[in-house]
Amino acid sequence: MPLPRRVVVITDDMAQRAILVDSIRSQGWSAECYDSIYAADNVMLFSSLDSIGILCIQELQSIPLKDLENFICSKSIIWLGVVLDVQAEWPSTAHIARLLDGVFSLPIDSSLLGELLANAYRKASIKKTIHNIDSIHVDGITLKSCMPEFKRIFRLVHRVSNSKAPVMILGESGTGKELIARAIHDQSSRCMGPFIAVNCGGFSNDLIQSELFGHEKGAFTGATSQQVGHIEAASGGTLFLDEIGDLNVNLQVNLLRFLESNSIQRLSSSQEIAVDVRIVSATHIDLDAAIERGSFRLDLLHRLNTVVIHLPPLRHRKADIELLANQVFENLSSRYPCRARGFHRDTIALMKSYHWPGNVREMLNRIKSAIVLSDSDLIMPDALGICNTLENSTPPSLNEARGAAERQLIINTLIKNDNNIARSAKEMGVSRVTFYRLAKKHNIIKGE
Template sequence: MLELPVSRRLLVVDPCDDCHQIVPGLRHIGWEVDSCELDAVNDRSCDVGLIRLQPFHLERPEAVKDMISRSGTEWIAVLSPDTLQLKTVGDFVCEWFFDFHTLPFDVSRVQVTLGRAFGMARLRGRSTDPIESAGHELLGESRAIRDLRKLLGKLAPTESPVLIRGESGTGKELVARTLHRQSQRHARPFVAINCGAIPEHLIQSELFGHEKGAFTGAHQRKIGRIEAAHGGTLFLDEIGDLPLELQANLLRFLQEKHIERVGGSQPIPVDVRVLAATHVDLEAAIINGRFREDLYYRLNVLQVFTAPLRERHGDMAMLANHFARFYSQETGRRPRTFSEQALVAMGNHDWPGNVRELANRVRRGLVLAEGRQIEPCDLGLETRQAPSLAMGTLEDYKDRAERQALCDVLQRHSNNLSLAAKVLGVSRPTFYRLLHKHQIR
């Protein structure tokens, strides 16, 4: 069967006469060429972009940066000799463009550059597809995250309270927002309260509100967070940090479904679904007298555990690339990929701060990176040799090597298990058997 030629779409932005002159030749060799002004780029799609970069573009670079970031492809700048002499053009082109050409065009060189840009755009597109196509915010394809998404799909339609447990930085609030978004209450408010971040003398007023004149400084009535969530979802983050006195008030609200504002005497009915999260051991807190047992059982009707990042084998590169794209606008730099050494360093790191730490390190890496790729030193991670292991049987060594090989290949090819199996030189069924044996994914 003959293989159909791959469609190659080129978008020329703010074209000049020289640009128009090379279009027929490009169409002759298979390019589908379209053109538009910069303001209309969002309505077009392309595989490669070409923009006639002029001084007024450099005066408002945010518009060009936004165009490149949104397109998710490679762009080539076209510069006149005069524009090339401008002070700011060098750094801008090096940071945001795949390549550049000066006028007049060297047609053969343009064709080669377009071909290379097209190839790079396809590679970049394949690496980002899993994130762009995800219809949810819980990113990843590890077994832990797939099981979590499946569980949330079951829990979201219910009205029962959910206790979300996990280490700091594992995305407990993200889980709560997903439960709300997939519930029948999705069109109503989602109100999050960090019980450990509000000063103790203000927390009752923050939760329940107050009437005018209830205390010094209460110049007008204030609606509390619980009342503001009426009809929607109330998320109590770090519930283990809630003072005991407030725990009693919260328990009364959960039992009676109404509140009283501070300084008020009229009960106010409030309809909310309550989600709570904690990274502390509530069972131990109950034994130590720091958490009410009756409140624990009111909140712990359904339970969700968020896995630490070190157990999400294969998700590291996907999440790192997601954060690189997400923070590129904030840092004013184009999204960068990660070197092989950076991926290895990330795989060796323990990630005590979990996904939050990964996001912050990638943010740092975007700012510090000097080359096309982010290196370990940009992330604040150094490559290190694996620690020496205690002596064991030959079978122990084989198991450790087998598991390490699986984790390493998933780190690079988590979105293509057929390729992962091929890299290891095993069949796909054998690959799945090994994953199951080592309880990975």
């Protein structure tokens, strides 16, 4: 629905207000007036009805900057400043002006005002669309969250998608860094181009150079043909450098050179090849500490972290646990044979109190095993295999830890082998009888 053409005017100067309102109305807009930002905030008429606000710059001098920032940034309104007295001196105008979309003085030519309002209206419409984003669709998954912190991440993803600014995603393993990188790519104008993900820690030092930059035939023993590297292959799209903190220091220099020149040389070639890629990188390690240790270059960090997205660990997303678990359940239960219709409330409580060291990935795996193995209508707490690892509980004994690891191994092996006991037993290197006995001992299989 298009935004109404209504302007909020905030000034206690009645004479100038009247002039301003007349000019606004002459452009076919309606106007709503308040004496101060506090009066306007109290009425809470904003967000759905208003698109543009005009604030009197002189009056803003007396308002604490924090209040002003909160007021201006919390609304999906585009704010303009009006200067009522051009002769007056205002000490912090520059700072305030940065929060506003433009500043004009009175009297103002009506066609100029018309243009200012039309421009601001366009921006307000975009801002409102972004402000209302509360989910992201990626890889067939709808990422949702009840938490303002996460909704801000969704908005940031939308905002950064269409720039080429390098994005660095920080977060523990399994928090969804690659998914967010994909979302940035999918929503960008590069979405028709390739998305190439490279695990910088996944290759030997000898290999990663040629994996990233490519090589010519004969560049090294075994290089029997020319090979295009991942950077070149990502041209026109997005290169996702996962685990960037694990990249060998020598290669960091080469990567930096590429980021500065936007061109690469394949191994054993002197030809410069121009490459147009958007870089998204991710790491779970503390890069500041790595810089202090000398294992990561500060200049490279500065090239990569123009925009930083911090993904919180799942244990800090308690408010999202139920939403996420139900979403994962719905998704998986349609793909695997499943008797359960959902979670028992004790299971949800358990999930909320668990610390999820493996984050969303761990949740996915635990729910997957519970779905496959559960033989009741609701998934019970013990089906998740985390009863012994509750937060605040005392550390497990060696026997308990061994038992939990054994149980998890059996579950994982069964899932991998489609619940086939013979194949699972073979993979674990035990007889069928032993496997069956162990699975019964851990309540994974019901015995007669």
